Amino acid sequence: MKKVVKFGGSSLASAEQFKKVGNIIRKEESRRYVIPSAPGKRTPDDTKVTDMLYSCYGQAILGEDAEKDFEEQLEAIKERYNSIIRGLDLELSLDEEFKTIRTNFSKKIGRDYAASRGEYLNGIIMAAYLGYEFIDAAEVIVFDENGNFDGDKTHEILSARLENTERAVIPGFYGAKPDGSIQTFSRGGSDITGSIVAKAVHADMYENWTDVSGFLIADPCELSVTGQGHAACLLRHHHRQAVRGLADPQGRTVSGPQVLADAQIIRQRQITGGRGYPVPPYDHSTVMQRGVVLENIDQQLAG
Numbered sequence: 001m002k003k004v005v006k007f008g009g010s011s012l013a014s015a016e017q018f019k020k021v022g023n024i025i026r027k028e029e030s031r032r033y034v035i036p037s038a039p040g041k042r043t044p045d046d047t048k049v050t051d052m053l054y055s056c057y058g059q060a061i062l063g064e065d066a067e068k069d070f071e072e073q074l075e076a077i078k079e080r081y082n083s084i085i086r087g088l089d090l091e092l093s094l095d096e097e098f099k100t101i102r103t104n105f106s107k108k109i110g111r112d113y114a115a116s117r118g119e120y121l122n123g124i125i126m127a128a129y130l131g132y133e134f135i136d137a138a139e140v141i142v143f144d145e146n147g148n149f150d151g152d153k154t155h156e157i158l159s160a161r162l163e164n165t166e167r168a169v170i171p172g173f174y175g176a177k178p179d180g181s182i183q184t185f186s187r188g189g190s191d192i193t194g195s196i197v198a199k200a201v202h203a204d205m206y207e208n209w210t211d212v213s214g215f216l217i218a219d220p221c222e223l224s225v226t227g228q229g230h231a232a233c234l235l236r237h238h239h240r241q242a243v244r245g246l247a248d249p250q251g252r253t254v255s256g257p258q259v260l261a262d263a264q265i266i267r268q269r270q271i272t273g274g275r276g277y278p279v280p281p282y283d284h285s286t287v288m289q290r291g292v293v294l295e296n297i298d299q300q301l302a303g
Helices: 015-027 049-060 064-086 095-106 110-128 149-163 190-200 269-276 296-303
Strands: 002-005 031-036 174-176 183-184 205-210 235-236 244-246 281-285 291-293
Touching: 002 015, 002 190, 015 031, 015 064, 015 110, 031 110, 031 190, 049 064, 049 110, 064 095, 064 110, 110 174, 110 183, 110 269, 149 190, 190 205, 269 291
Parallel strands: 002 031, 002 205, 205 281
Antiparallel strands: 174 183, 235 244, 281 291
């Protein structure tokens, strides 16, 4: 059995969460390829690292007038990661990585690069914690010069890279163009990275872990409930950015099968990037450690 496992930001928001994830991975030898997201919120009023990076980069492009705010925000981001490293008792320093980030931000290298550093740095920590090989997604996830994902080239490069790699951590969400510049998927793109890796290694299963049960990309707090016992459902297509709903015969926007009625998060099928290779996708909760089987998703998304 060979599994690819992806963990969402809330599941990797702190050292305590990292330890839960480590226990999950070590519980099964088959969990060989790990796709981490950037650290999410630790508390409801916390800020995701990705949003911190966007804000920090925004200060960087303002130049000298915002230099103090830029330095303070970058230091706050560094402390988020250092708190995880300390909590895991790792002998690991990200000083050189942050020097590079500071230099590249000052060069106004781009928002995609800025956002991608969340997954990149979390991947380094995860690899060190697990004792897995770290593979920078920029080396194996390929976009063309226009920023379009190149599935064929990616599969060729990634398959060759992982062929003799027993265990690896590959950060989600980003890749690179031919000139080396960073390109990201849409938000939620770590799910796509997981499916790409699953296809490349011919995985028997792709598991998607988060800190709540359910699936599909949407904040349930922002969704109305239409119809007794049914959760309203929005789908955001990873590439077209189109929003659409599922409707029952009475025209109500509903979740579909009853298993979706209890979903707390709603996310489109994670195997977008792995089409053409039948990997059974599973969603799991790092809190409950209980899985929701995502079968017949194509039929649910049809129409």
